[in-house]
Amino acid sequence: MTSGNPEPAESVAPPVRIAVLGTGLIGTSIALAAARAGIDVTGWDADPDVSARAAATGCLTPMSTLAAAVADAEIVFVCTPIPAVARTVAEALASSPDAVVSDAASIKGRIAADVSEIVATSDLRRFVPGHPMGGSERSGPEHASASVVDGIVWVLTPTPATEPAAVDRVASFARAIGAKPTTLAPERHDRLVAFVSHLPQVASTSLMGLVATEEADEPDILLLAAGGFRDLTRLAASNPDLWADIMLANGEQVAEAIDLYVARLIWLRDRLREDRSEDVALLFREAKQARLRLAAKPQVRAGVAVLQVEIPDEPGALARITAVIGEGGVNIEDLQIVHSPEGGRGTVHLTVAGPAVDDATEVLASHGYDPIRLA
Amino acid sequence: MTSGNPEPAESVAPPVRIAVLGTGLIGTSIALAAARAGIDVTGWDADPDVSARAAATGCLTPMSTLAAAVADAEIVFVCTPIPAVARTVAEALASSPDAVVSDAASIKGRIAADVSEIVATSDLRRFVPGHPMGGSERSGPEHASASVVDGIVWVLTPTPATEPAAVDRVASFARAIGAKPTTLAPERHDRLVAFVSHLPQVASTSLMGLVATEEADEPDILLLAAGGFRDLTRLAASNPDLWADIMLANGEQVAEAIDLYVARLIWLRDRLREDRSEDVALLFREAKQARLRLAAKPQVRAGVAVLQVEIPDEPGALARITAVIGEGGVNIEDLQIVHSPEGGRGTVHLTVAGPAVDDATEVLASHGYDPIRLA
Numbered sequence: 001m002t003s004g005n006p007e008p009a010e011s012v013a014p015p016v017r018i019a020v021l022g023t024g025l026i027g028t029s030i031a032l033a034a035a036r037a038g039i040d041v042t043g044w045d046a047d048p049d050v051s052a053r054a055a056a057t058g059c060l061t062p063m064s065t066l067a068a069a070v071a072d073a074e075i076v077f078v079c080t081p082i083p084a085v086a087r088t089v090a091e092a093l094a095s096s097p098d099a100v101v102s103d104a105a106s107i108k109g110r111i112a113a114d115v116s117e118i119v120a121t122s123d124l125r126r127f128v129p130g131h132p133m134g135g136s137e138r139s140g141p142e143h144a145s146a147s148v149v150d151g152i153v154w155v156l157t158p159t160p161a162t163e164p165a166a167v168d169r170v171a172s173f174a175r176a177i178g179a180k181p182t183t184l185a186p187e188r189h190d191r192l193v194a195f196v197s198h199l200p201q202v203a204s205t206s207l208m209g210l211v212a213t214e215e216a217d218e219p220d221i222l223l224l225a226a227g228g229f230r231d232l233t234r235l236a237a238s239n240p241d242l243w244a245d246i247m248l249a250n251g252e253q254v255a256e257a258i259d260l261y262v263a264r265l266i267w268l269r270d271r272l273r274e275d276r277s278e279d280v281a282l283l284f285r286e287a288k289q290a291r292l293r294l295a296a297k298p299q300v301r302a303g304v305a306v307l308q309v310e311i312p313d314e315p316g317a318l319a320r321i322t323a324v325i326g327e328g329g330v331n332i333e334d335l336q337i338v339h340s341p342e343g344g345r346g347t348v349h350l351t352v353a354g355p356a357v358d359d360a361t362e363v364l365a366s367h368g369y370d371p372i373r374l375a
Numbered sequence: 376m377t378s379g380n381p382e383p384a385e386s387v388a389p390p391v392r393i394a395v396l397g398t399g400l401i402g403t404s405i406a407l408a409a410a411r412a413g414i415d416v417t418g419w420d421a422d423p424d425v426s427a428r429a430a431a432t433g434c435l436t437p438m439s440t441l442a443a444a445v446a447d448a449e450i451v452f453v454c455t456p457i458p459a460v461a462r463t464v465a466e467a468l469a470s471s472p473d474a475v476v477s478d479a480a481s482i483k484g485r486i487a488a489d490v491s492e493i494v495a496t497s498d499l500r501r502f503v504p505g506h507p508m509g510g511s512e513r514s515g516p517e518h519a520s521a522s523v524v525d526g527i528v529w530v531l532t533p534t535p536a537t538e539p540a541a542v543d544r545v546a547s548f549a550r551a552i553g554a555k556p557t558t559l560a561p562e563r564h565d566r567l568v569a570f571v572s573h574l575p576q577v578a579s580t581s582l583m584g585l586v587a588t589e590e591a592d593e594p595d596i597l598l599l600a601a602g603g604f605r606d607l608t609r610l611a612a613s614n615p616d617l618w619a620d621i622m623l624a625n626g627e628q629v630a631e632a633i634d635l636y637v638a639r640l641i642w643l644r645d646r647l648r649e650d651r652s653e654d655v656a657l658l659f660r661e662a663k664q665a666r667l668r669l670a671a672k673p674q675v676r677a678g679v680a681v682l683q684v685e686i687p688d689e690p691g692a693l694a695r696i697t698a699v700i701g702e703g704g705v706n707i708e709d710l711q712i713v714h715s716p717e718g719g720r721g722t723v724h725l726t727v728a729g730p731a732v733d734d735a736t737e738v739l740a741s742h743g744y745d746p747i748r749l750a
Contacts, residue, residue, distance in 0.1 A: 196600035205662040212665035225571035237666040240659030251647040258644040272626040284615030287580040290587035291612040316701030326691030
């Protein structure tokens with residue numbers, strides 16, 4: 001990252017014990033990854049039932065109070081919903097005078113500001129705002145997994161008050177569980193996610209809302225909706241309350257991203273009305289080039305690799321290739337049929353854990369496939 | 376459809392011979408489906424090489440001139456790129472005094488208008504503008520397949536000049552090859568596809584273009600881009616010249632759809648700036664409900680069925696389920712891992728041909744899976 005912040009030091013030893021406050025999907029996933037790395041975890045959740053369900057995974061010792069959970073922890077991770085983060089961070093800092101406290105909220109500027117309002121400056125040096133960039137469409141401790149944080153980019157957004165040594169300690173934990181810590185100023189983080197995370201959500205939700213409104217007058221409109229429409233509106237089915245919280249907490253950045261997006265849409269609208277064919281074609285050509293560059297980039301989840309393989313279009317073809325991968329002892333993290341299997345051959349993208357890519361490539365090649373590594 | 380047009384009569388016999396002008400992916404796919412149904416096909420393409428490659432599929436007799444191709448055809452399908460459609464339709468009508476002529480362009484108002492300008496009214500009664508709603512990301516006769524048109528909605532958009540008997544003849548062909556003919560006024564077709572096909576393309580292209588521009592200042596922005604961003608920008612990689620032609624030919628309808636989309640984006644932007652949390656949450660909730668209704672609807676490609684199946688998250692799990700399906704002799708048309716396989720179980724959506732869904736369900740159930748039919 002080119003944040004201007006120094007990258008965290010790599011020489012700091014990882015913690016022996018951490019606490020997780022808020023044991024939903026992300027908190028319990030962090031706990032599972034910590035337990036796997038031999039780190040003790042205590043846990044607390046405002047909802048004792050959630051806490052008990054997290055404890056059932058065997059990765060943490062549940063505590064009945066926040067104070068008890070943080071008592072002996074070197075690092076405390078606050079993984080509550082956004083509206084509860086600042087006050088939980090403040091409580092953790094107050095309850096544990098030596099611990100470093102971090103959080104996992106997907107916006108950072110507002111969190112840092114809210115915390116600084118309610119916490120003494122002397123304690124702020126121990127607060128390291130963070131955003132582990134992993135997740136799942138599902139929620140709750142039952143769906144937690146260490147793989148949620150495997151190989152992810154873990155953004156740390158220290159404020160001017162944050163002590164560098166505190167950043168190093170959180171980074172040492174992230175590295176110990178297999179994530180990639182990186183630093184970014186809080187405002188910069190929020191600006192970037194406004195474009196690549198929050199704006200896509202806005203674009204998808206608005207498209208779905210618009211077509212739903214049109215449907216009232218044109219009940220058959222969705223008969224004409226094909227795969228492209230489904231791709232664009234998939235995000236609209238995400239957890240609405242979670243997303244409303246995120247959008248509102250990053251309101252100004254998202255509003256600015258919407259402004260730039262709207263300006264582009266209006267530019268294209270005017271070129272269409274003026275029948276400016278060269279401008280329109282150029283816009284589509286440039287966007288295609290950009291998307292192809294994106295496809296060629298490694299996936300964000302740095303822990304995975306993607307192989308492209310051609311398969312024949314016939315019953316059993318997918319079975320054979322997945323059987324071959326299974327034989328190699330490799331778990332398929334994701335599988336996508338890239339071209340619909342029309343015209344005799346299909347192309348699949350297989351996502352596997354990074355360290356498994358050589359095994360997967362070898363076993364595929366030995367069975368006559370010709371895998372191409374994309375990322 | 377509630378177009379006000381009468382649905383085409385079902386009693387008309389399918390043609391014995393058709394001609395396809397423009398033997399790219401869609402033209403050759405129509406020819407393959409026709410040949411499968413026992414219908415003779417002659418073909419012509421402005422590019423003799425494309426014509427020869429189409430002939431190599433064995434489904435059509437290539438002709439060296441347009442006039443020769445249409446000579447004995449009862450129905451002529453014009454499947455050229457949009458800029459060539461009107462004049463090719465005019466030539467076909469002039470060359471074959473009895474044939475019905477249809478086309479496959481994805482916009483209809485402009486085509487109908489252009490044709491009516493260059494064709495005598497007496498010939499216009501034999502022109503049936505059409506839009507078979509199938510396709511593939513690929514192009515060229517090599518990638519053609521009868522499955523491109525299997526079970527699709529084939530929209531026919533007769534003009535006031537079109538004779539109902541001509542519509543019935545094209546509809547009889549569509550039914551004969553396994554598609555579902557339906558009628559819609561040209562303007563109405565164009566308005567609906569502007570929302571569900573052209574606007575998604577605009578939204579995706581504009582988002583990709585915006586982030587590519589931001590990337591110039593923020594080279595790390597794509598490190599923070601996850602699956603949602605990839606979903607939203609996948610369409611941006613489509614054929615840019617094809618899409619520019621479509622957008623320009625449907626310019627005013629697309630411009631109006633953009634206006635409505637922009638109005639929604641601005642509404643949300645203002646609510647974010649005003650911190651109107653209830654309005655924002657309601658918007659996200661309503662869009663989620665609409666998207667869930669869409670997911671519950673049958674897919675557009677009416678010939679397919681989708682089964683949802685839970686599988687364990689372990690090496691070989693995907694291999695086992697695909698092997699079971701293969702054993703049942705069923706071809707998997709598409710497979711999507713819906714939830715990333717985090718947390719012990721994964722959910723896959725299997726798309727199979729409609730008639731194969733009972734076989735697929737039965738063989739899955741007999742192996743202990745619990746498939747749920749979604750569509």
